[in-house]
Each structure stands twice: as structure tokens, then as C-alpha cells.
Amino acid sequence: xxxxxxxxxxxxxxxxxxxxxxxxxxxxxxxxxxxxxxxxxxxxxxxxxxxxxxxxxxxxxxxxxxxxxxxxxxxxxxxxxxxxxxxxxxxxxxxxxxxxxxxxxxxxxxxxxxxxxxx
Amino acid sequence: xxxxxxxxxxxxxxxxxxxxxxxxxxxxxxxxxxxxxxxxxxxxxxxxxxxxxxxxxxxxxxxxxxxxxxxxxxxxxxxxxxxxxxxxxxxxxxxxxxxxxxxxxxxxxxxxxxxxxxxxxxxxxxxxxxxxxxxxxxxxxxxxxxxxxxxxxxxxxxxxxxxxxxxxxxxxxxxxxxxxxxxxxxxxxxxxxxxxxxxxxxxxxxxxxxxxxxxxxxxxxxxxxxxxxxxxxxxxxxxxxxxxxxxxxxxxxxxxxxxxxxxxxxxxxxxxxxxxxxxxxxxxxxxxxxxxxxxxxxxxxxxxxxxxxxxxxxxxxxxxxxxxxxxxxxxxxxxxxxxxxxxxxxxxxxxxxxxxxxxxxxxxxxxxxxxxxxxxxxxxxxxxxxxxxxxxxxxxxxxxxxxxxxxxxxxxxxxxxxxxxxxxxxxxxxxxxxxxxxxxxxxxxxxxxxxxxxxxxxxxxxxxxxxxxxxxx
Numbered sequence: 001x002x003x004x005x006x007x008x009x010x011x012x013x014x015x016x017x018x019x020x021x022x023x024x025x026x027x028x029x030x031x032x033x034x035x036x037x038x039x040x041x042x043x044x045x046x047x048x049x050x051x052x053x054x055x056x057x058x059x060x061x062x063x064x065x066x067x068x069x070x071x072x073x074x075x076x077x078x079x080x081x082x083x084x085x086x087x088x089x090x091x092x093x094x095x096x097x098x099x100x101x102x103x104x105x106x107x108x109x110x111x112x113x114x115x116x117x118x119x
Numbered sequence: 120x121x122x123x124x125x126x127x128x129x130x131x132x133x134x135x136x137x138x139x140x141x142x143x144x145x146x147x148x149x150x151x152x153x154x155x156x157x158x159x160x161x162x163x164x165x166x167x168x169x170x171x172x173x174x175x176x177x178x179x180x181x182x183x184x185x186x187x188x189x190x191x192x193x194x195x196x197x198x199x200x201x202x203x204x205x206x207x208x209x210x211x212x213x214x215x216x217x218x219x220x221x222x223x224x225x226x227x228x229x230x231x232x233x234x235x236x237x238x239x240x241x242x243x244x245x246x247x248x249x250x251x252x253x254x255x256x257x258x259x260x261x262x263x264x265x266x267x268x269x270x271x272x273x274x275x276x277x278x279x280x281x282x283x284x285x286x287x288x289x290x291x292x293x294x295x296x297x298x299x300x301x302x303x304x305x306x307x308x309x310x311x312x313x314x315x316x317x318x319x320x321x322x323x324x325x326x327x328x329x330x331x332x333x334x335x336x337x338x339x340x341x342x343x344x345x346x347x348x349x350x351x352x353x354x355x356x357x358x359x360x361x362x363x364x365x366x367x368x369x370x371x372x373x374x375x376x377x378x379x380x381x382x383x384x385x386x387x388x389x390x391x392x393x394x395x396x397x398x399x400x401x402x403x404x405x406x407x408x409x410x411x412x413x414x415x416x417x418x419x420x421x422x423x424x425x426x427x428x429x430x431x432x433x434x435x436x437x438x439x440x441x442x443x444x445x446x447x448x449x450x451x452x453x454x455x456x457x458x459x460x461x462x463x464x465x466x467x468x469x470x471x472x473x474x475x476x477x478x479x480x481x482x483x484x485x486x487x488x489x490x491x492x493x494x495x496x497x498x499x500x501x502x503x504x505x506x507x508x509x510x511x512x513x514x515x516x517x518x519x520x521x522x523x524x525x526x527x528x529x530x531x532x533x534x535x536x537x538x539x540x541x542x543x544x545x546x547x548x549x550x551x552x553x554x555x556x557x558x559x560x561x562x563x564x565x566x567x568x569x570x571x572x573x574x575x576x577x578x579x580x581x582x583x584x585x586x587x588x589x590x591x592x
Contacts, residue, residue: 013582017575024568025534027541027560032567039574046581057582064579066523073531075572077200078565081538084196085558091192 013060017067021074194329195343197539198336202396204532205337209401210409211529214522216283217405217413220276221515235276236515238269239424239507243497246490249477253487254438259472266428266451270465273421277414277462284410288379291402294338295370295381298361298399301335302353306367313348313364325349339370340395357391359383378406409521416514417462423502423510425452425465428493435476435489442480449474 016035023031049057223234245262252258308328315324328351335341340356346364353362360368361383371382380389381399393403429450433443443449451469455461469475478486502510538561545557 013575013579020568020571020575021530021534024564025537027538027564029560029563029567032564032571036567036570036574039571039578043574043578043581046578054582061579061582066527068575068579070527070530071568071572071575073527074534075565075568077531077535078538078561078568081196081535081542082561082565084192085542085561088192089558 011060011063013057014064014067017064017071021067021071024071024074024078191345193539193543194332197536197543198332198341198343199396200532200535200539201333201336202340202400204529204536205398206340206396206400206404207525207529207532209398210404211401211522211525213283213287213401213405214409214518214525217280217409218518218522220279221518235269235272235420236508236511238265238272239511240497241265242269243494243507246494249475249490250487250494253477253490254485256472259438259475259477262475263451263467263469263472266469267467269424270421270452270467273417273462274465277417277421277465280410280414280417281463284378284406287402287406287410291381291399291406292372292379294397294399294402295372298335298339299367299369301331301338302362302367302369305331305335305351305353306362306365309350309362310365313350335397337397339392339397339399341397355383355388355391356395357388359386359388359391413514413518414462415458416510418458418460420462420502420507420510420514421465422455422458422461424496424507425455425461427496427499427501428452429454431489431493431496432474432476434480435492436478436480436482436484436486437476438473438484440484441474442476449476451475 016038020032020035022028023035046057221235223236242262242265245258245265249255249258249262305328308324308331312324312328332341332343332351332353335353341361342354342356342358344352344354346352350364351362352360352364354360361370362368368383372379373382374380375387375389380387381392382388389403390407392399393407394400429448429452432451433449435449436442437449441447441449448454449469451467453464453466453468455464475490477490478484479488479492482488497508498506500506505513542557542561
């Protein structure tokens with residue numbers, strides 16, 4: 001695998017944030033899960049970083065601030081979309097329950113019991 | 120550094136594969152399928168059951184027609200997000216054009232509007248130079264030259280903003296024609312759809328109407344209300360009726376105070392449209408908000424520099440021993456009478472450098488105290504409580520923040536449109552199991568992204584703290 005640092009002047013941390021926004025826009029769940037694992041690993045290793053790396057990461061973090069805001073907005077939009085889809089799904093399941101197979105037969109049976117049948 | 124980089128390199132593969140801008144992704148997804156098409160599925164009606172020996176037996180089903188697999192809720196959400204994305208995209212283009220006017224052109228030797236910051240510094244510095252030898256003609260010439268450069272660049276920027284505003288007016292008026300064409304088509308489709316339903320599904324007609332709605336959403340901010348027999352009424356986001364079932368209401372334009380305004384049935388709805396969304400919303404926001412804000416900042420700068428410098432020079436003594444009078448004032452710049460329009464008309468009216476009043480009243484012509492006072496204006500809060508250079512810097516910085524904010528908004532909105540199109544495609548073309556899978560992908564993606572966000576936030580906060588500690592030690 002290649003070092004992210006080598007890409008067109010984009011720092012590794014910033015590349016991670018950009019990748020997270022891109023993956024979320026495309027609903028690439030496996031990629032996001034992979035990113036989560038990378039972030040966990042990075043977070044664990046951060047405590048053992050030497051002085052040079054600390055400075056480097058601080059610079060990378062500053063570079064990534066604007067992209068982090070984009071990621072936050074995409075996440076917010078996703079939450080709103082998810083709410084819409086959940087409501088939609090609830091409505092659709094409601095319709096399915098209303099039209100459950102055999103519902104017509106049950107209604108007919110009720111009619112029969114009320115004396116509208118052959119008896 | 121190896122360990123951290125190895126963690127980062129885990130994501131390298133996907134970055135190499137695709138690092139396109141999010142809005143490009145959105146466009147690709149949008150074009151992946153035939154616009155507006157929704158798969159049709161048969162409708163089935165359960166037949167009356169047959170009772171044999173007290174036990175009811177189903178008697179199968181009968182096909183009653185077809186229904187397009189579209190979902191109004193999702194389509195409305197998609198239309199709404201497209202309106203926002205389209206508005207921010209249009210506004211962003213306009214803002215980038217505005218910002219380009221104030222971006223210094225380092226490669227050019229000629230003065231440009233982007234150099235206004237250095238023009239201000241050079242102008243006040245020319246008075247500092249004059250302090251050394253107030254009778255020197257070359258130094259006096261230099262004051263007028265730097266004044267001309269400053270005035271020229273400010274008026275050039277203001278005139279360019281006015282030109283951009285006129286172009287936005289024209290573009291916005293063009294949108295009205297497209298809106299009218301679409302609302303007329305939707306009204307016609309409404310009539311056809313209503314005459315078809317409820318006896319049969321008007322799938323193809325509804326697809327066409329949805330496609331028109333989608334186009335309309337990119338042009339203007341709208342709300343839609345489903346009416347009887349699958350009809351549709353459309354209003355602007357502020358509630359002005361554009362389509363009422365089979366009838367459409369035309370958007371007309373007219374000139375009000377030199378700008379194109381928009382009317383429906385005689386009511387001016389320009390400000391409502393500006394905040395409504397769509398391309399028209401973007402054009403109008405840029406025209407009514409972003410350009411006037413930039414012009415106002417330039418006007419304030421031009422007005423306050425001109426009046427402050429003129430007042431000082433008029434109060435001093437020039438090289439001929441003269442002071443300014445009511446009939447023959449010693450003004451360097453044309454004296455503005457009001458703030459509005461000061462930038463566009465800013466120019467140097469003084470042609471004789473000997474009229475620069477370097478000496479204070481009551482002093483000989485060799486005195487430099489008024490030149491000192493004029494140079495000192497650079498550090499005085501003469502522009503709305505700020506020094507001229509700080510006022511200009513704040514304006515450019517605020518403009519940059521606005522561009523960044525709209526850019527961020529636009530990227531997120533495009534991402535949202537991409538997600539909704541993915542969901543809509545899943546709903547339009549697949550069975551319920553696949554729809555459940557699409558929903559699950561959305562939920563999983565959201566959860567994983569939330570986790571990534573939280574972790575990145577922690578990492579960035581820690582990195583910044585670690586960096587600061589390193590700097591201190």
C-alpha cells in the first residue's frame with residue numbers, strides 16, 4: 001500500500017477526512033468501517049508519537065479543519081436522509097400490514113359471522 | 120513516523136482509485152439511469168374467496184393494472200435537496216467571480232483591483248516620503264500617482280461588480296422563461312394524469328411529470344402538494360401558486376430600481392425567490408446580497424478615504440501658500456456626496472502636484488506637518504471605526520469565509536443528493552428485499568461514519584494539543 005503523504009500535497013489526515021466524506025456520499029459502508037479501524041489504530045498510536053511527528057500531525061490537523069467541517073455537514077445531511085428513509089419505511093410497512101395476504105378472506109369471514117353469509 | 124503512516128496507508132488504495140470531487144460523483148450518479156424513469160409493477164387484487172365445507176379458500180388474484188414504483192416522500196426530499204444544491208452551486212460560482220476581483224495578481228506588473236490592499240499602503244506611504252522633503256516635486260507627483268492607482272483600482276472593482284450584477288440579472292431573467300415552460304408542461308400533465316387515475320396507472324405520464332419537477336427544482340425553490348386523483352399543485356417556497364392542477368401561473372419579470380424583479384400575478388416575489396433555492400435563488404442571493412455587500416464595503420472605503428484625505432489637504436497650505444476655500448477647495452479626490460456609489464466614481468481630480476498641502480495652516484510652505492497628518496490617517500480608524508487597510512482586509516477575509524461556507528454547504532448538499540439518488544434508484548428498480556438492503560446500507564454507513572467522525576475529532580484535538588506542547592517545550 002502507498003503512503004497517503006505522497007499524494008499531491010494532501011496530508012494523510014486530510015486525505016482521511018476527504019475519503020470519509022466521499023465514502024459517506026457514496027454510502028460505501030465497508031470503506032467507512034475500514035476507515036473507522038484505521039482511525040482507531042491511529043488514535044492508539046498517537047500517544048506514543050515522538051516530537052517530530054507531533055508537530056507534523058498538528059500541521060496536518062490544521063490543514064484538515066475545513067474538510068472536517070464538510071464531513072460534519074455530510075454526516076448531518078445523511079442523518080436527515082436516514083430519518084426520511086425511516087419514516088418512508090414505516091409508511092411502507094404500514095401499507096403492507098394493511099394489505100396483508102388473507103385480509104380479504106378475514107373480512108369475508110367477519111361478514112359471514114354478522115349474518116350476511118349463507119347461514 | 121512509520122507506525123502512524125502505516126495506519127494511514129490502510130486507506131491508500133481507495134484514495135488512489137478515486138479522489139474525485141463530491142459534486143462530480145453526484146453528477147455521475149445522476150446520469151447513471153434514464154432520467155425520471157420508475158419501474159412499473161403490476162397491481163394485484165385479491166379475488167373473492169370460495170367457501171367449501173366451512174373453510175374459505177383463496178381464489179387467486181387478478182391483475183388490475185400497473186403502478187410505477189416511485190415514492191413521493193423520497194422524491195420530494197430529493198427535489199428539495201436538489202433545490203438547495205443548485206442554489207449553493209450557482210451562488211458559489213458568482214462568489215468565486217467576486218473573489219477573483221480581490222485576489223492579488225502576483226504575476227502582473229500592472230495595477231489590478233486585486234492590489235487594493237497594497238494600493239492603500241502605497242498611497243499613505245507616499246505622504247510619509249513627502250515628509251522628508253515637502254517641496255520636492257517628484258515626491259508630490261508620486262502622491263498623485265499612487266492616489267490615481269488606488270482610485271482606479273477601487274472604481275475598476277466597483278464597475279466590475281456592477282457588470283457582474285447586470286449579468287446575474289440577465290441570467291435570472293432567463294430562468295423565468297424556463298420555469299414558465301416547465302410549469303405549463305406540468306399543468307398539462309396534471310390534466311392527463313387526473314383523467315387517467317384512479318382507474319389506471321399513469322406511469323409514463325407521472326415519470327414525465329417527475330422529470331419536469333426535478334428540472335423545476337434545479338431552477339427555483341418549490342413546494343408540491345398532491346391533490347385529488349393524483350394531481351399536483353406547486354407553489355414557491357413562500358406559498359405563491361405556480362401550478363394548480365391543470366392551470367399554471369406565469370412568472371413575469373420587470374425592472375425595479377434598475378434590477379430585474381420577478382412577479383406572479385402582479386405580486387413582486389423577488390425576495391422570496393432569493394431565499395427559496397434553485398438556480399434562481401442562487402442568482403438572486405448573489406445579486407441582492409453578495410454583490411451589494413462587496414460594493415458597500417468598497418463604497419465605505421472610497422468615501423471615507425476620499426473625505427478624510429480631502430479634509431486634511433483642504434485644511435493645509437500648498438506649495439503656493441494657498442489654502443482651500445469653499446469655491447476653490449484643495450481636494451485630491453473627487454469629493455463624494457454620499458457613500459453609495461463612491462467606489463465606482465472614485466477618481467483623482469487634482470492635476471497640479473503643487474496643490475498638495477504638506478504644510479499645516481499658519482506655517483511656511485516648507486513645513487511638513489500636514490503631510491505627517493495625512494500619512495497618519497493610515498493608522499486612524501477613519502473607515503467605520505477601522506483603519507483603511509484593516510477595513511479592506513476584513514472585507515476580503517469575510518468574503519473568503521463566505522466563499523468557504525457556501526463551498527462547504529454545496530459539497531454536503533451534493534453528497535446528500537447522491538445518497539438520495541442511490542436510495543431512489545433502489546426503490547425504483549428493485550424488490551422489497553433489495554430495498555431493505557439499501558436501507559441497511561444507509562444505516563450502516565451512517566453509524567460507521569459517525570464513529571469515524573468521533574475518532575477523527577479526537578485525533579485532531581489530540582494532535583493539535585500535542586503540537587502546541589511541542590512548540591512550548
